[in-house]
Amino acid sequence: MRAVTFILLFCIAFTVCAAQSGESLRLLARSHEKVIEPGLSGSEWRWVREHRKIRLAVWEPMMPPYDITTGLNDYGGINADFTGLVAENLGLEIEVVRYPTYDDALSALRAGKADFMPQAGGSQQKQGLMLSVPYSDNIPVEVVNTDASPDEPVKRIAVSPVYSSSDVLARYPGAVIVNFSSTRHALEALAFRKIDLFFSDAITARYLASQSNLSNLSIRPVADTFEASGFSFAAMPKMAVWIAILNKMLTALPENAGVEIHRRWSGGIPLSLSEEPPRYTSLEHKWIKEHSRIRVAVAQDNAPIAFFNERGQLRGILADLLTALRLRTGFTFEIRRYPSQAAAFRAINRGEAELIAGVTQEGIWQEDLLTTRTWLYNSWVMVGRALPGKEALQPRVVSLRGEAPDGWLGRQNSGQTAKVDTWWQGFNSVVKDKNDMMVVPLIIANAQLTRKEFASLKILASIDAEPLRFAFGASRQAWPLITILNKALINIPPEDLHALTRGSNTGNAFASVSTSALSITWLVTFTAAGLVLLALVAGWIYRRRRIRQARIRKLIQTLRAAKHRAERARRGKSAFLATMSHEIRTPVSAIIGMLELVMKRPDHAPQNPQSIRVAWDAAQSLLLLIGNILDVERMASGRLVLRPERASLRNLIEGTVSQFEGLAAQKSLKLLLEMDTALKGDVLIDVMRFRQIVTNLLGNAIKFTDHGQVMLRAQPQWQDGEFMLLELAIADTGEGIDAATQQRLFQPFSQGESRTRAQGSGLGLYICRQLADMMEGDLTLNSVQGEGTTVTVTLRLPVMAALPEKEAGHAVPSGKRAALTIMVVDDNPVGRMLLTQQLEWLGHAVTQYDSPKMLIERLATRQPDVVITDCNMPEMSGYALSRIINERYPDVTVFGMTADARESVRDEAREAGMRDCIFKPVTLVALENLLAPLAPSKKSPDALPCSITLPPALLDGEHLATFLDLQITVLEETLRDIALWRKDPGIPLKDALHRLRGGIQLLGMPALEARCLEQEQAADSGGIRQLEEDILVLRSVLQRWRETGLQPGETVLQQNEDGRTA
Incomplete structure (x- = not known):
């Protein structure tokens, strides 16, 4: 007894252990599709390499077609095909383990005996599992x-x-x-x-x-919406990396892979829904909801299009097609059976049915009904007796009423044309010799001729007429039904529709019968002809299929190539955004951080100048980055234009290299410049772009060199009277660059690897090579790791003839520039304030306005030398303002200012009459160079020195500041009084001018004092306007003296050749 009990317990324990361990199956995947780039990260690829075998848990009972056990140990189906595609592309081995129940599979997953399971949805998610993206729709x-x-x-x-x-x-x-x-x-x-x-x-x-x-x-x-997520793979949260890998793999699979898998398991009849369901309008959705049951009128005895079995159920092509439409529309089709097509049409007209099926478009149009798109084309043939009798001169032809090629019949020399209501009646009339032949569709003839009663008939020939088109028809009041069915018919893939018609064209409602009534001769003839025809049709189908498959493969290859190009563009965009985010945030962080410290510290803290310098350097690097990005964009669009000018090549190289002496000294590097003595004279060159090349290359050399030296060697490779081939070689003793990195350095956003120093945007070398190419030159790089790098630039430059000595030696010292009266207009207060302070720092008299209309009103009474206007203002653009100024005041010079740094903007500004357009941010050097060529249009007093002699007591620092503040206050009060006087000349100016004259006497300016006395005694508009301009110049001089602490030592207003001051 104990032994029996022990044996029973052992068997139970063995069964339980077997259930827990599961049964191993072999994965049988039928799909093979290569994924070029799944998009896995480095850590995910490493995870794949570490987990070469992944266990898939499945359970009983199997659910075909998702899981199918075709052999003793094979696991196939939709789940297996998708799993196999993932495993094949990742190089993994999938171990399929089958468990007795779902609960056993779930327990194995939680115990770590299995890694993931298929065909999961919301219920698995509620049980704490992670889901992948769906691989199959759950409809x-x-x-x-x-x-x-x-x-x-x-x-x-x-x-x-x-x-x-x-x-x-x-x-x-x-x-x-x-x-x-x-x-x-x-x-x-x-x-x-x-x-x-x-x-x-x-x-x-x-x-x-x-x-x-x-x-x-x-x-x-399902009649209404039933929430059901698609089928996914599921795993425990600890397998989150595997789920992420599955998501990327399933997303990267080509669309045709999923379509092919679902078609394979569609069950024979291709009624599968397309990847995207039909898109109905709100009106169509409403119509479907209100008319869910559609009565369909169908004529009987219309095989294989439509026929009824012994139980009165519709069969044939039409039954399968209505099933496909029902899945795509939600309609319930109620079939109404009628003895003939004419009776079916009468039912539509009487309102007994909404839809007629199994008829042609021509027949529908004859009844003045609406028709859907065609779902089947078929040819017309003639059917007659197999045993030829006496040939009639005018054969009697019979056709179906409303369904006949009337055009062809009208061209025939037939004795008479009879009409019948059904195909059976027509065939029967030919059998009984009431007619000689019948005109019938080929698909109908092939089915009807299998009947025993029509064994004596055969297809005589085809008819040279347009093929008939089978469609659905409905009354004109049911036009929404037609539009809905059209969308559903379009949604059926063509290959599915063709397979549906081929599969149903068997006449399987009728049994095959013996043809003993025919002679053996005719039987052999028919058999041979049928075999030949079958072989021809099979060959034609095979050839068409091969052509279609070739087209599909070519289309897939094209789509893959397009996808790869889009993926590369996406990765390039991501790399650009990542690089720009880093390169922009770094200087912006320095600017904000340093200025924040300056604001928090006391005004005269010793660290403030250094912090401001750091912020200024960061802003310069940010400006350089923006300029590089714009250059790359201009190069890509072919809009980067060189602007050559005459320049001394030796001075240009020396000046550019000297800018790096301080940077090299900070790193204890030797900066050497070696120039051939043959480099002399002037060349025609774009100075800014040449400096950009040299600056980029020298900056890189110093940046990536920790010890040793950086040398720039300049020499002409050859030179004739017209051109010179200049060679610049920048050599450093840095760490060098490996060969693989050198191959990609000249691509945008590419850079070398360095663990010890910050990286740049990766644009410098690319821009330098493009600029060198535009200058008819080249740029090459030679580097050895551990020894250093040499970058060689060659440029083909036109040589300029030497200037006459007098012309060459003529130059206007920058310190002798005359002060200008300038009006600034900008709707942005920050930009307006900055530009005003910059111009005043340069010694110019500035008046600012926040709208173009205010400026125009002011110009009516006073014209400055220069107007600087923002190009984009809401009230009036700078271009429109420039046109007005040029029309009314042609002597006033207009400059534009904008942040849109495109060359087309500069061209637009010049077309609007501006002398030039400067791009923000504007520096003091840029402003000085912009205004340097101009001479003031209004003359200042002939004796207004900036070398002002004050009593020694006033030259003391504290006293001087107080004195200057009082003088500036008096000047500003006088300007306000003059403005009031312009509005109302009745207001006396004598007291204000007397007070002004007292201060001018202390400054030692007799000419200005005399003009002030003249207007004090008898004011006139012309004299007051000139006096106002002189006051503006004087205020600018005193303000600059107050801010810098430097006493003016030279005249601001120079003397012209005719002795007048300007």
Whole structure:
């Protein structure tokens, strides 16, 4: 007894252990598709290399077509095909482990005995599993028995395990759930009326119904929205990296891979939904909801298009097509059977049906009905007796009423044309010799001629007429139905529609019959002809299929190439954004941080100058980066233009190199310049772009050299009277660059690797090579790791003839520039204030305005030397303002100012009459160079020195500051009084001018004092305007003296050749 008990316990324990360990299966994947770039990160590829074998948990019962065990140990189906594609592209081995139940599989997943499971959804997510992106759509459908009445209540239902029984049961009040061991058993129970409805996903239901030949089952979409997520892979949270890898792999799979897998498991009849369902308008959705049941008029005896079996059910191509339309529209089609097409058309006209099917477009149009798009084309043929009799001169032809090639019939020399209501009547009239032949579609003829009663007939010949087009028809009041069906028909893939018509063109409602009535001779003839025709058709189909497959492969290759190009562009964009984010944030962070420290510290803190210098350097680097980006954009669009000018090559090189002496000294590097003595004279060169090349290369050399030296060697390779080939070689003793990095250095945003120093934007070398190419030269790089790098630039430059000595030696000292009266207009207060302070620092008299209209009003009474205007203002653009000024005041020079640094903007400014346009940010050097060529248009007093002699007591620092503040205050008060006087000349100016004259006496300016006395005694508008301009100049001089502490030592207003001051 004890032994028996022990044996039983051992068997139970063995069974439990076997259930927990599971049964190993071999993955049988039928799809093979290469993924070029899955987009995995480095850490994800490392994870794949460390996990060469991944375990997939599946469970009983299997759910075809998702899991199928075709052999003893094979695991196939949709799940296996997608898993195989992922494994093949990652180089992984998938171990499939089958467990007795789902709970066992879930336990194995939690215990770490399996890694992931397929066909998961919301319920698995609620159980704490992570889901991948769906690899298969989960479209819920209702499967019903066609023998059941549509009005019968649903009492017993079965639910697929992928759905929640409680959620489904809520849709059918009063119904009960009937459980089955598998989906196949549930469908069989429905076919035998054991249950009323089966709730399943579309792919499973369609596959099993077709494979089991359950012809009395009908699949219909769920009437309203039922939330159901697609099927995904699932794993425990600790396998999050694997889920991320699955997501990228499934996303990277070509679209045709998923389509091919689902077509493979569609169950034979291609009724699968397309990747995207039809898109209906709100009106169409409303119409579908209000007209969910559509009555369809169908003529009987129309095989293989439409026929009825012994139970009165519709079969044939039309039945399969209506099933496909039902899945795409949600309509329930109620079939109405009529003895003839004429009766079916009468039913439509009487309102007994909404739709007529199985007829041609020509017949529909003759009844003045609306028609859908064509779903089948077919040729016309002539059917006559197989045994030839006496040939009639005028054969009697019979055709179906409303369905005949009337054009062809009218051209024939026929004795008479009879009309019949059904195809059977026509064939029968030919058999009984009432007619000689019948005009009939080929698809109908092939099916009808299999009947025993028509064995004496055969297809005589084809008809040279337009093929007939089968379509659906509806009354004009039901036009929304036509538009809905058109969208649904377009949604059926063409290859599916062709396969559907081919698969149904068998006439399988009629049994094959013996042809003993025919002679053996004719039987052999018919057989041979049929075999030949079959071979020709098969060959034609095979050839067309090969052509179509070749086109599809070419299209797929084109799409893959386009995808790869888009992916490369996306990666390039990502690299650009990442680089620019880093390169922009770094200087901006320095600017904000340093200025914040300056604001927090006391005004005269010793660290403030250094902080401001750091912020200024950061702003310069940011400006350089923006300039490089704009240069790259201009180069890409072909809009970068060189602007050559005469320049001394030796001075240009020396001046550029000298800027790096301080930077080299900071790193204890020797900066050497070696120039050939033959480099003398002037050349025609774009100075700014040449400096850009040398600055980039020298900056890189110093940046990546820690010890030793940096040398620039300049020499002409050859020179004639017109051109010179200049060679610049920048050599350093830095760490060098490996060969692989050198290959990509001249691409945008590419840079070498350095762990010890900050990287740049990767644009410098690319821009330098492009600029060298534009100057008819080249740029090469030679580097050895550990020894250093040499960059060689060659430029072809025009040589300029030497200038006459007098002209060459003539120059205007920069310190002798005359002060200008300038009006600034900008709607931005910060920009306006900055420009005003910069101009005043340069010694100019500035008046600022915040709108162009105010400036125009001021110009009516006073014209300055220069107007500087912002180009883009809301009230009036700078271009429009420039045109007005040029028209009214041609002597006033106008400059534009904008942040849009495109050359086209500069061209637009010049077309508007501006002398030039400067781009923000504007520096003091740029402003000085811009205004240097101009001479003031208004003359200042002939004796207004800036070398002002004050009593020694006033030259003391504290006293001087107080004195200057008082003088500036008096000048500003006088300017305000003059402005009031302009509005009302009755206001006396004598007191204000007397007060002003007292201060001018202390400054030692007799000419200005005399003019002030003249206007004090008798003011006039011309004299006051001149005095106002002199006051503005004097205020600017005193303000600069107050800010810098430097006493003016030279005259601001120079003397012209005629002795007048300017």
